[in-house]
Amino acid sequence: MRTLLFTLALLPSLVFAEVSLTTEAFKIVPVPQADGTVMEEWQAPEKVVPGDKVGYRITYSNNGKDAAESIVINNPVPDATSYIANSATGAGSVITYSVNGGQSFAKASELTVTEQGKTRAAKAEEYSHIRWQLTNPVEAGASGKVEFKVRVN
Amino acid sequence: MKTFQKVVLPAALSLAGLVSQQAMAAGTDAGKSIENTATMSYAVNGSTSNSVEAKTAFLVDVKIDFGWTAQTALNTTTAETLDAVSYYKSGPVQLSNSSNTKAFYSIGVTMIAKDGKFTVNSTEYTATASSNSTEIKYVVDTDGDGDLTDETVKSTGSTGGLLDLTADTTSQNLYVLIPSASVTGADNNILGMSVTAVAEEVLITGETVNRSVSDDSGNADAQQTIQFVYADAGNDNSELTYVGSTLSGIxxxxxxxxxxxxxxxxxxxxxxxxxxxxxxxxxxxxxxxxxxxxxxxxxxxxxxxxxxxxxxxxxxxxxxxxxxxxxxxxxxxxxxxxxxxxxxxxxxxxxxxxxxxxxxxxxxxxxxxxxxxxxxxxxxxx
The missing domain is CATH 2.60.40 (Immunoglobulin-like)
Structure with missing residues (x-):
């Protein structure tokens, strides 16, 4: 019985981090609407082939009793994909990017690449990492999400 | 000097209707797992907590993208002997496989005759009756040397020999072969020919056994049709003339x-x-x-x-x-x-x-x- 009680006592800390994180992938499918516009639907990632758009949703939840602060989410652009310009979103966050494998981050407008001695603005497909810095603490019991899109090479 | 008003069917006269597909890069291999990893750091009450990681992954599916372009057609009345059989050779059609895996295609040929009967090995083609013929063969110049005698002549149709193309194949020439001895028709007969390629199997990178392409609905370009129009080389009104064209509008x-x-x-x-x-x-x-x-x-x-x-x-x-x-x-x-x-x-x-x-x-x-x-x-x- 002692053993059982000990195990139960450990369960919360083993199963629930104070702030949990999940990531999901979706196939982005354009769906024509009745009014003639085309809306993008995020569907299960089935039959994803080169050229398709894939959306990633990263969800954080504060399961603890205290507010979580200084939250930073870092997501390398997956291999065999290219980041789609201006697709990263996240309410209440500052979004920056890296073109050097995550060594440094900057806003999209400030990112540069040097080629053959010449410096130019970085292209979205050259981004290697995306980073979200949440500007406010996440209160206990609260959750949020950030998203970005890539195209499969 | 001949002055004449007569049929002009010069030796190289040839007409080819075509569907052209620009070859594109094949892209990420089918079967590859694309994994995403997100990492989060945070602090609670001023203390930095251990970072948290989350992962998700999906597999890249098979993308079948077959393309072909009719090249300047040959003088089809020049028969060529392959595997001891004399064939009328038509084409070439330049093939490309922009699929993200090796793909195997069956080659179908449907024919329709116009302005009279046209017979291949006793199968009669008329303006209203089109059908496949097991007599029709095809050959691909796999090594690109222009010599077809070292290539394998394959049968057309769903049960015929499959055409295999590795991913990123950009140019291989296919020729349709009609046994010249089995063709009968009157001069100026017209024969329309529709060549179709259908993806039957794929070999995914890292696997050793082909997979059947059972559901092709999501794959555009897996099936293409191309039409040939042939004309006689003789300029003497005595040779067999056969002309191919579209099936729906000739x-x-x-x-x-x-x-x-x-x-x-x-x-x-x-x-x-x-x-x-x-x-x-x-x-x-x-x-x-x-x-x-x-x-x-x-x-x-x-x-x-x-x-x-x-x-x-x-x-x-x-x-x-x-x-x-x-x-x-x-x-x-x-x-x-x-x-x-x-x-x-x-x-x-x-x-x-x-x-x-x-x-x-x-x-x-x-x-x-x-x-x-x-x-x-x-x-x-x-």
């Missing part, structure tokens, strides 16, 4: 011997403009050495379908050579002109490899149903 450049030439699809006429001796005004010039002859080729697409990628080649008689103003100071010369009734024009060239050009070549991207075009040029009698 372009028709056929001729009806001994009928009104205005109803014919191909008509070539000539008139002697001048000769070096008949200098007196009003004297009819003769086709003697040095005479300048104007040739006129009139084409009419009498059919119901547009003819695509039409190539007209007219090798001159051995006793004449082209007399373009660009190449001569002769004031009787006329440069080649091409006019069409719809205002479009073909592109035209002639052999500039020597000072005595002997062949005119005209190309039309699209020759519309009901459209006509006239080609004129001059030649000097040698």
């Amino acid at each position: 372009p028709d450049f056929s001729v009806i011997p001994d009928s009104d030439p205005n109803n014919d699809g191909f008509v070539k006429t000539s008139v002697v403009l001048s000769d070096p001796i008949s200098l007196v005004a009003g004297t009819r010039p003769k086709a003697i050495p040095g005479a300048i002859v104007r040739y006129t080729i009139t084409l009419k697409n009498k059919g119901t379908g547009n003819a695509l990628d039409v190539n007209i080649s007219d090798p001159l008689d051995t006793i004449t050579e082209i007399e373009f103003c660009d190449n001569t100071a002769d004031t009787n010369c006329e440069n080649i002109t091409v006019t069409t009734d719809d205002g479009s024009s073909g592109t035209f060239t002639y052999d500039t490899s020597s000072s005595t050009a002997t062949q005119v070549y005209v190309h039309y991207d699209t020759f519309p149903a009901g459209g006509s075009s006239t080609i004129t040029f001059t030649a000097k009698v040698k």
Whole structure:
């Protein structure tokens, strides 16, 4: 019985981090609407082939009793994909990017690449990492999400 | 010098309707797992907590993307012997496989005849009856050396030999083969041929066993159709002529011997403009050495379908050579002109490899149903 009680006592800390994180992938499918516009639907990632758009949703939840602060989410652009310009979103966050494998981050407008001695603005497909810095603490019991899109090479 | 008004079916005359697909990079291999990893750091009450990681992954599916482009068609009446069988060879069609894996295609050939019966090994093709023929074969120049004798002749149809193309194949030439001994038909018969490629199997990178392509609905470009139009090489009205075209709308450049030439699809006429001796005004010039002859080729697409990628080649008689103003100071010369009734024009060239050009070549991207075009040029009698 002692053993059982000990195990139960450990369960919360083993199963629930104070702030949990999940990531999901979706196939982005354009769906024509009745009014003639085309809306993008995020569907299960089935039959994803080169050229398709894939959306990633990263969800954080504060399961603890205290507010979580200084939250930073870092997501390398997956291999065999290219980041789609201006697709990263996240309410209440500052979004920056890296073109050097995550060594440094900057806003999209400030990112540069040097080629053959010449410096130019970085292209979205050259981004290697995306980073979200949440500007406010996440209160206990609260959750949020950030998203970005890539195209499969 | 022959002056004639007759069928003109020069040796290299050939018409090919086509569906063209630009080859694209194949992309990420089928079967590859694309994994995403997100990492989060945070602090609670001023203390930094352990970072948290989350992962998700999906597999890249098979993308079938088959493309082909009809090349300048060959003289199909030249039979070629492969595996001890004499075939009429048509094509080539340049193949590409932009799929993200090795793909295996069955090649189907459907034929339909027009203006009479056309028989291949006792299978009769008429204007209303189209069907596949097990007689039809195909061969691919896998090593690109132009020699087909070292290649494997395969059967068409769903149970025939499969055409395998590795991912990122950009150019392999396919030829459709009709056993010449089993073909019977009257001169000026027309045979339409529709070639179809259907993806049957794929071999995913890292696997050793092919997978069947059971659901192809999500894969565009897995099936393509291409049409050929053939014409006779003989220019003598005695050889077998067979012409292919679309199945739904057939372009028709056929001729009806001994009928009104205005109803014919191909008509070539000539008139002697001048000769070096008949200098007196009003004297009819003769086709003697040095005479300048104007040739006129009139084409009419009498059919119901547009003819695509039409190539007209007219090798001159051995006793004449082209007399373009660009190449001569002769004031009787006329440069080649091409006019069409719809205002479009073909592109035209002639052999500039020597000072005595002997062949005119005209190309039309699209020759519309009901459209006509006239080609004129001059030649000097040698």
